[in-house]
Amino acid sequence: MEIIETAMPIYAIAVSLLAIIPIGLSGERNPNLRESWTITAAILKFIIIVSMIPIVLDGKVIEYSLITVLPGIDVKFRVDALSLVFAVTASFLWIVTSIFSIGYMRALKEHSQTRYFAFFAAAMAATIGVAFSANLFTLFLFYEAITICTFPLVAHNETPDAIKGARRYIIYLLGTSLAFQLFAIILTYNIAGTLEFANHGILAGKASDLMLIIIFILFIAGITKAALMPLHSWLPAAMVAPTPVSAFLHAVAVVNVGVFTVLKVLLYIFGTGLLYRLGISTVFIYFVSFTIIVASIIALRQDNLKRMLAYSTVSQLSYIILGASLLGRNGITGGIIHIAIHSFAKITLFFAAGAIYVANHKTMISELNGMGRKMPFTMTAFAIASLSIIGIPPLSGFLSKWYLMIGSIESGHAPILIVLVASTLLNASYFLPVVYAAFFKKLPSDEKSEIREAPAFMIIPIMVTAVGTLLLFFAPSLLLDLAGIVLGNLTGGY
Amino acid sequence: MNLVSNIPVLVIIIPLFSAILIPVFGRISRSFGWYISLFATFFSFIISISLLNTVLTTGKISYRLGGWEPPWGIEYLVDYLNGYVLVVVGLIAFIVTVFAKKSVEKEIDADKITPFYSVYMLFITGLMGIIITGDIFNLYVFIEIASLSSYALVAMGRKRAALMASYNYLILGTIAATFILLGIGYLYMVTGTLNMADLSRRLPALYNSKVVLTAFAFFTVGISLKLALFPLHIWMPNAYTFSPSVVSAIMASTATKYGAYILIRIMFSVFTLDFDIRVIPFNEILVFLSSVAIIAGSVIALAQTNLRRMLAYSSVGQIGYIVLGAAIANQLAMTGGLIHILNHALMKGTLFLVAGSILYMTGIEEISDLNGMGRKMPLTMAAFTIGALSMIGFPLTVGFVSKWYLALGALDAGMWPLVLVIIISSLLTAVYFGRIIERIYFRDSIGAGEDSNQIIGQSGQSEAPMSMVLPTLILAGLCIVFGIAAFFPVSIAAKAANMLLGGG
Numbered sequence: 001m002e003i004i005e006t007a008m009p010i011y012a013i014a015v016s017l018l019a020i021i022p023i024g025l026s027g028e029r030n031p032n033l034r035e036s037w038t039i040t041a042a043i044l045k046f047i048i049i050v051s052m053i054p055i056v057l058d059g060k061v062i063e064y065s066l067i068t069v070l071p072g073i074d075v076k077f078r079v080d081a082l083s084l085v086f087a088v089t090a091s092f093l094w095i096v097t098s099i100f101s102i103g104y105m106r107a108l109k110e111h112s113q114t115r116y117f118a119f120f121a122a123a124m125a126a127t128i129g130v131a132f133s134a135n136l137f138t139l140f141l142f143y144e145a146i147t148i149c150t151f152p153l154v155a156h157n158e159t160p161d162a163i164k165g166a167r168r169y170i171i172y173l174l175g176t177s178l179a180f181q182l183f184a185i186i187l188t189y190n191i192a193g194t195l196e197f198a199n200h201g202i203l204a205g206k207a208s209d210l211m212l213i214i215i216f217i218l219f220i221a222g223i224t225k226a227a228l229m230p231l232h233s234w235l236p237a238a239m240v241a242p243t244p245v246s247a248f249l250h251a252v253a254v255v256n257v258g259v260f261t262v263l264k265v266l267l268y269i270f271g272t273g274l275l276y277r278l279g280i281s282t283v284f285i286y287f288v289s290f291t292i293i294v295a296s297i298i299a300l301r302q303d304n305l306k307r308m309l310a311y312s313t314v315s316q317l318s319y320i321i322l323g324a325s326l327l328g329r330n331g332i333t334g335g336i337i338h339i340a341i342h343s344f345a346k347i348t349l350f351f352a353a354g355a356i357y358v359a360n361h362k363t364m365i366s367e368l369n370g371m372g373r374k375m376p377f378t379m380t381a382f383a384i385a386s387l388s389i390i391g392i393p394p395l396s397g398f399l400s401k402w403y404l405m406i407g408s409i410e411s412g413h414a415p416i417l418i419v420l421v422a423s424t425l426l427n428a429s430y431f432l433p434v435v436y437a438a439f440f441k442k443l444p445s446d447e448k449s450e451i452r453e454a455p456a457f458m459i460i461p462i463m464v465t466a467v468g469t470l471l472l473f474f475a476p477s478l479l480l481d482l483a484g485i486v487l488g489n490l491t492g493g494y
Numbered sequence: 495m496n497l498v499s500n501i502p503v504l505v506i507i508i509p510l511f512s513a514i515l516i517p518v519f520g521r522i523s524r525s526f527g528w529y530i531s532l533f534a535t536f537f538s539f540i541i542s543i544s545l546l547n548t549v550l551t552t553g554k555i556s557y558r559l560g561g562w563e564p565p566w567g568i569e570y571l572v573d574y575l576n577g578y579v580l581v582v583v584g585l586i587a588f589i590v591t592v593f594a595k596k597s598v599e600k601e602i603d604a605d606k607i608t609p610f611y612s613v614y615m616l617f618i619t620g621l622m623g624i625i626i627t628g629d630i631f632n633l634y635v636f637i638e639i640a641s642l643s644s645y646a647l648v649a650m651g652r653k654r655a656a657l658m659a660s661y662n663y664l665i666l667g668t669i670a671a672t673f674i675l676l677g678i679g680y681l682y683m684v685t686g687t688l689n690m691a692d693l694s695r696r697l698p699a700l701y702n703s704k705v706v707l708t709a710f711a712f713f714t715v716g717i718s719l720k721l722a723l724f725p726l727h728i729w730m731p732n733a734y735t736f737s738p739s740v741v742s743a744i745m746a747s748t749a750t751k752y753g754a755y756i757l758i759r760i761m762f763s764v765f766t767l768d769f770d771i772r773v774i775p776f777n778e779i780l781v782f783l784s785s786v787a788i789i790a791g792s793v794i795a796l797a798q799t800n801l802r803r804m805l806a807y808s809s810v811g812q813i814g815y816i817v818l819g820a821a822i823a824n825q826l827a828m829t830g831g832l833i834h835i836l837n838h839a840l841m842k843g844t845l846f847l848v849a850g851s852i853l854y855m856t857g858i859e860e861i862s863d864l865n866g867m868g869r870k871m872p873l874t875m876a877a878f879t880i881g882a883l884s885m886i887g888f889p890l891t892v893g894f895v896s897k898w899y900l901a902l903g904a905l906d907a908g909m910w911p912l913v914l915v916i917i918i919s920s921l922l923t924a925v926y927f928g929r930i931i932e933r934i935y936f937r938d939s940i941g942a943g944e945d946s947n948q949i950i951g952q953s954g955q956s957e958a959p960m961s962m963v964l965p966t967l968i969l970a971g972l973c974i975v976f977g978i979a980a981f982f983p984v985s986i987a988a989k990a991a992n993m994l995l996g997g998g
Contacts, residue, residue: 067978067979068981069890069895069977069978069979069980069981070895070898070980070981070984071981073898075890137889140889141889141890144888144889148883152935152936155936158936158937163932163936163937166936167932170928174924174928175921175924178886178887178917178920178921178924179917179918179921182917182920183913183914183917186898186901186902186905186913187905189902190902190905190906
């Protein structure tokens, strides 16, 4: 494996960090200039990240060591196939989210918009930091930075409710990561003497099985961003945030960072071989399945659209973790591609929820009767994204489910098929009624059936991401190629 | 003898003579007090850096006061440990003095400003002397100089409660000093020497003597009182809460450090690790006490409504970290404890300077009045946030470095429950700082301003003057600089730890 030393990962992180300065300087006085900085930074970041794709597809790895804090503890970056899947998805969706944010914030005349866009940019820098981190220390650093930077976004409304939700958000995320994840990192360093991610893991043969299992549990409990039950309740609580923030949490950054971190720990700290030998992955698979099913059942009972989407996310994230913990080729592939696939679908759904709120001030599912006539574009996109999450071809959600199903048979966990089928049925039964109500039920008698769409700044992002879920089905080659490289390295020689 | 070879004693001479000069020049103009102090602390700082530099390149420095040979004369001895602590104290003293000008003008009556700076310089003299001396009786003398001047400094607080706090501190401090003196007396009784290096050569033969044991007991209790090690901390919260801001800043970031320094000196340089572990299970007792201190300090801090009192209780916990490192007594943990001397001085210094700036600008002391402060004093509050994140132990801040080493040291010693102690305390710290940060940034300042001293209105910025903001920001910046470029201070601390643990 060839290693290329270049500072490109730093540029990708720094570009949104630097954007904070002009964003802050432009301030509320010159909102158009301020927003143009956000968009410029987003596009630049995307270009920088995309320009790394050919290098990685060539089978090379980009590395850059920034600084050694202490011996054995560096701030170091590595760009490989797995980080690109995440980084490309996140940076693309950031462009869309920024455009959507502009429409949303202006339509609602929100306060403190400068703070909002500044912390958005900071959170994005940290997200890419996680994606490109080469060791657990760097990852932990950016993981915590995201929590801090998103707190002002979640608490944006500054109402007692918002503060309460944001407080739960930060207590869960910061508390568990300081208590469990950091503990796990300290133990890992104590045992392995290093924190670098390695293709075959770094813990094998270094400590007793009991110790390794303890570390495993600490890691899983400490990465709360992955929203595994029972530590998921921060995610619905964070629904107090403005809708673009929810979209950012659910599709661009926070939860994706969570599952990405879990994948990194499973594949590069423990390594598939060790997990298989410990037998802990089998237990874990069923633990994760529990989240998949139960979260879907809870989603079924929600009337608040955003809360329903939140529980749907909790369930979908576990698909990704499930895929990785199946430890087989197809399972891991399914998990990796589901990061991108779920993000596109979920961000569309949140955008739609935001558009409905902005244009018609509706937040409840029961209020959506006939909405398809008032907001044809938005609801069409909503329908496409729902079908993708359910997993109906020709939408990309089908692909990941397909790989996960093959993966579960391949790894000899046939009962997981039942979980996947049950979850599909549950997904269908909470999404389809919404789509049905929007298109086939009549509007309430006191409302006119004229078109009341959200501003173009919001509709265009919705259409883009909806089309994205389609495109990923017909042209998944980039995703599959990247996943293939990840697998090639995992199974390849030392 | 030329000036260069007399450098070690200049660390004492400069502040001591300033203490005498200030009242003289104070008759001409009050403003001289500050300028002389600034000058003196600046030179002490520079000299301490040059001393550390010499130690790092050429090894120990031994200076004979008046040319008398040790063990008869007084020896000043600079090695890795006190070279390092000297720089920490010198740095903090200088930065706090820069900050002092405005703050003292506001908080202390005009006719007391000259005496204030004079006593302040005496306090610095005491601190520097405690750290640099290699003679155990001389140590006692400097402890008394530092203590007596700090009683006076605390008593200069604005409220009447300051007098009570000072009196309380005086009684307990005197008991502590008496205990230390008794310890010194017993040691002299059996060894006939007062030189630390000499003592450590003669003591091992006497380790089974009851007198030595008694001496050690007196030392431990006396120093723990000075150090405010839980449960002997009761003088500290009041002293920090009611003293002038500058005094609480300098005491919180240096005075407790000299206590830690003396404890480590006595434990490892006068006595040896062998005595601490084999003769009595002293380290185990200390591990237990410091763990209790860490948790109790954090829990009590949680319940506080006064900002400075909260910071004081937080210090009780943080002192526990330093002692814990010394008590675990392996290379990693000792490094962690020693590096925490610097790290805690930086972060607690930052936080107390912030408290001082808030008091200066708004008169606010209660946490509940801090709403909306982030908009009024953005720079000061940014420093506060950095200090707070550092206290929690965020990566790339100094707090992380200390905790990382302590945790690894505890694991190395097989004491994994201590990692839990560290983690629980970090979580508690996150809670008590988190609620303040939430207040200053996410709540509007309704309900604030009941204090008649409030200068500012409900809106608009009113940042503290530059002479206060700048030192605060420098300290906060150092919290990050030494959190990122941690290797440099850690390498010095590691050398000191190696020396203390008998590695040469």
